[in-house]
Amino acid sequence: xxxxxxxxxxxxxxxxxxxxxxxxxxxxxxxxxxxxxxxxxxxxxxxxxxxxxxxxxxxxxxxxxxxxxxxxxxxxxxxxxxxxxxxxxxxxxxxxxxxxxxxxxxxxxxxxxxxxxxxxxxxxxxxxxxxxxxxxxxxxxxxxxxxxxxxxxxxxxxxxxxxxxxxxxxxxxxxxxxxxxxxxxxxxxxxxxxxxxxxxxxxxxxxxxxxxxxxxxxxxxxxxxxxxxxxxxxxxxxxxxxxxxxxxxxxxxxxxxxxxxxxxxxxxxxxxxxxxxxxxxxxxxxxxxxxxxxxxxxxxxxxxxxxxxxxxxxxxxxxx
Numbered sequence: 001x002x003x004x005x006x007x008x009x010x011x012x013x014x015x016x017x018x019x020x021x022x023x024x025x026x027x028x029x030x031x032x033x034x035x036x037x038x039x040x041x042x043x044x045x046x047x048x049x050x051x052x053x054x055x056x057x058x059x060x061x062x063x064x065x066x067x068x069x070x071x072x073x074x075x076x077x078x079x080x081x082x083x084x085x086x087x088x089x090x091x092x093x094x095x096x097x098x099x100x101x102x103x104x105x106x107x108x109x110x111x112x113x114x115x116x117x118x119x120x121x122x123x124x125x126x127x128x129x130x131x132x133x134x135x136x137x138x139x140x141x142x143x144x145x146x147x148x149x150x151x152x153x154x155x156x157x158x159x160x161x162x163x164x165x166x167x168x169x170x171x172x173x174x175x176x177x178x179x180x181x182x183x184x185x186x187x188x189x190x191x192x193x194x195x196x197x198x199x200x201x202x203x204x205x206x207x208x209x210x211x212x213x214x215x216x217x218x219x220x221x222x223x224x225x226x227x228x229x230x231x232x233x234x235x236x237x238x239x240x241x242x243x244x245x246x247x248x249x250x251x252x253x254x255x256x257x258x259x260x261x262x263x264x265x266x267x268x269x270x271x272x273x274x275x276x277x278x279x280x281x282x283x284x285x286x287x288x289x290x291x292x293x294x295x296x297x298x299x300x301x302x303x304x305x306x307x308x309x310x311x312x313x314x315x316x317x318x319x320x
Contacts, residue, residue: 001013001089001123002088002089003089003121003122003123003124004110004113004114004120004121004122004123004124005121006119006120006121007114007117007118007119007120007121009088009089009108009110011088027141028125028139028140028141029122029140030122030128030137030138030139030140030141031139031141031144032136032138032139033138033139033144033148033152034049034129034131034138034139034148034152034153035152036151036152036153036154036155042131042134042138044152044153044155044156045133045156046074046075046156047075047077047132048131048132048133049075049076049077049129049130049131049132049138050076050077050078050079050100050129050130050132051063051064051067051076051077051078051079051127051128051129051130051145052079052080052081052090052109052112052126052127052128052129052130053078053079053080053081053126053127054080054081054082054083054090054126054288055080055082055281055284055285055288056082056083056284056285056287056288056289056294057126057127057288058184058237058238058241059125059126059127059142059184059237060126060127060142061236061237061279062127062142062143062145062146062233062234062237063127063129063142063145063146063149064078064127064279065146065233065236065237065276065279066145066146066149066150066163066233067149067279068275068276068278068279069160069161069163069233069273069275069276070149070150070153070154070157070160071157071158071160072149072153072156072157074157075153075156075157076149076153077100079092079097080093081093081109081126082288082293083288083291083293083294084293085292085293087108087293088107088108088110089108089109089110089124090108090109090110090124090125090126091107091108091109092106092107092108092109095107099111099112099115099130099135100130100132101131101132101133101134101135102115102132102135108124109124109126109128110124112128112130112137113128113137115135115136116134116135116136116137117136117137125140126140127140127142127145128140129145129148143176143234146230146233146234147164147230150162150163150164150230151164161227161228163228163229163230163233164229164230165229168224168225168229171224171225171231172224172229172230172231175223175224175231176230176231176234178209178212179209179213179223179231179234179235179238180234181205181209182205182206182208182209182210182212183206183209183210183213183235183238184234184238185202186202186203186205186206186209187202187206187238187242187246187250187252188202188250189201189202189203189205189206190202190203190206190246190250190251190252191246191249191250191251191252191295191296192295199251203251203252203254206252207254207255210255210257210260210263213235213263214260214261214262214263215262217262217263217266218262220319221266221269221316221319221320222266223235226319226320228270228273232270233270236267236270239257239263239266239267240267240271240280240282240285240310241282241285242256242257243256243257243258243306243308244282244285244286244303244305244306244308245285245286245289245290248303249289249290249296250296256306258306258308265314265315265316266314266316267310268310268311268312268313268314268316269314269316271310271311272310272311272314277310277311280310283302286302286303287302290302290303
């Protein structure tokens, strides 16, 4: 995995994300915020901000989900990137992508980063939120971008639910930390750890966490009660990928989500929310992971299965 070093792309991995064989995700360094305040440095505005995402990435998927949930399709533009064989990180599928706010044509996402900071040293990740006015990367931390989408663009789109209500924030934050460690990071740990001991640790933590979530969802419809919150939509990208990708590709093969009655019904409940199925390209996710440039080392053959009907009825209405 390459990165930018003093503004130049390098394929030498000096920003190591591994400790004692355990995969450790490094924090993002672009952490500015778009605000509803019209006099702020990055005021919310229609057409000013651009979201760069990749179908294969669950972290980026969070932001695409919130863009759909908050009805921001006409407010924040979406651009998709992908990994290419012998490429320089995230690559635009079409040659000569024009960078919004400039007349510059680029092939790689890292070229956008250096427009705003020519000497930057950083990983180039999705999601990336770009400001066409100042020609800078605003933020590449998914957990912060979804909160901007939730609260800072409300005056520019039709009314939608608040997924981070004040009265539930402590519970949402605790649930986010629980699933981040036990699902998101544990899945990556299973797939990317370089020692058996590190893999074993992630594997056991993952299924302990899924077992606990199965029990929680046997008592209430959503993770934090009777209403959907940010916690549900942060977990969703890893659940939708679990059976077709993580179970086999990341060696998370003790149980499938389909083997958990509550988790599988809960997944279908979320998937059937209007607008969600349209931003869940499961076949595209598989191509991005198992393909020749994906993180799973294989011969590039994409698994055909499993076939899962996420549109079949669920039982979550029993909770009201």
